[in-house]
Amino acid sequence: MQKDEIYNYCTENLGIADVKVDEPMSKHTSFKIGGTADVFVKANSIDNLKAILNFSKQNGIEYTIIGNGSNLLVKDNGIRGIVIKLDFKDIKIENLNDKQVKVTAEAGAMLGSLAQTLAKENISGFEFASGIPGTIGGAVRMNAGAYGGEFKDIVVKTKCMDENGNIIVLNNEEQKFSYRHSIFSEEKLIILETELLLNIEENSEEIRRKMAEYLESRKAKQPLNFPSAGSTFKRGADFITAKLIDECGLKGFSIGGAQVSEIHAGFVVNTGNATAEDVLNLVNYVKEKVFEKFGKEIELEIEVLGE
Numbered sequence: 001m002q003k004d005e006i007y008n009y010c011t012e013n014l015g016i017a018d019v020k021v022d023e024p025m026s027k028h029t030s031f032k033i034g035g036t037a038d039v040f041v042k043a044n045s046i047d048n049l050k051a052i053l054n055f056s057k058q059n060g061i062e063y064t065i066i067g068n069g070s071n072l073l074v075k076d077n078g079i080r081g082i083v084i085k086l087d088f089k090d091i092k093i094e095n096l097n098d099k100q101v102k103v104t105a106e107a108g109a110m111l112g113s114l115a116q117t118l119a120k121e122n123i124s125g126f127e128f129a130s131g132i133p134g135t136i137g138g139a140v141r142m143n144a145g146a147y148g149g150e151f152k153d154i155v156v157k158t159k160c161m162d163e164n165g166n167i168i169v170l171n172n173e174e175q176k177f178s179y180r181h182s183i184f185s186e187e188k189l190i191i192l193e194t195e196l197l198l199n200i201e202e203n204s205e206e207i208r209r210k211m212a213e214y215l216e217s218r219k220a221k222q223p224l225n226f227p228s229a230g231s232t233f234k235r236g237a238d239f240i241t242a243k244l245i246d247e248c249g250l251k252g253f254s255i256g257g258a259q260v261s262e263i264h265a266g267f268v269v270n271t272g273n274a275t276a277e278d279v280l281n282l283v284n285y286v287k288e289k290v291f292e293k294f295g296k297e298i299e300l301e302i303e304v305l306g307e
Contacts, residue, residue: 001061034079039083108135123207129146140184147217226269
């Protein structure tokens with residue numbers, strides 16, 4: 001099926017306003033890198049998403065799901081088929097008792113905005129995620145974490161959809177959380193919404209103090225001055241990856257427009273004109289040098305999409 005046919009079906013039959021053909025994925029990733037998506041669609045409701053999936057399946061069209069694009073590297077030749085950005089982001093807060101609340105957040109809800117909302121309501125337990133530049137869906141999928149907290153610690157259950165449009169609800173254990181991993185990393189399940197168990201905090205100042213402290217730490221220790229996809233490499237089981245990269249003398253090392261950050265060696269940044277090929281070549285070079293010097297295999301934390 002031609003791109004214009006997909007476009008016409010999405011706009012006319014599904015009534016989706018936000019559909020683009022040959023959309024640069026550099027506009028939709030924090031790395032600011034990537035070729036074009038054949039068709040780019042924003043799904044602003046679960047019904048919307050189901051309709052697009054049914055259309056894709058019926059016509060044999062590949063689809064790719066993204067959130068805020070803050071953990072993605074899209075290759076230079078782009079992504080074929082339909083890229084679906086999850087744009088439904090409702091939040092519901094329900095008091096369970098005088099100490100705990102249930103927070104239900106749709107997949108497209110931004111972590112920073114949710115953290116601010118929870119702080120206003122004197123709800124604690126989410127401070128660790130306040131500076132992560134992603135969505136609830138992406139954070140649950142990779143079991144995002146920072147400052148001693150991880151999503152596995154606060155997720156109760158997650159509603160998701162399989163590729164046939166069936167709705168499935170998984171409890172915490174069924175989501176198979178581990179370090180930067182969940183069942184959603186390995187199975188084709190689309191996160192729709194997640195239920196979190198959080199705490200009521202009498203002292204709202206303590207919540208804001210923690211959030212401010214974590215923000216200052218990020219500013220001091222992370223290369224926020226250049227586009228990146230966050231931490232590029234996973235922590236090792238028995239080593240700190242950034243420390244090994246630093247000890248290889250690779251801080252500041254560049255290939256094309258991609259650079260090992262001078263601030264934090266665990267980050268690869270786009271200094272302005274990097275291609276995905278630059279990033280991947282640099283990543284492979286770093287992996288080789290770390291293995292040569294320390295005999296340690298290091299793994300990507302970012303997800304690579306496209307061709």
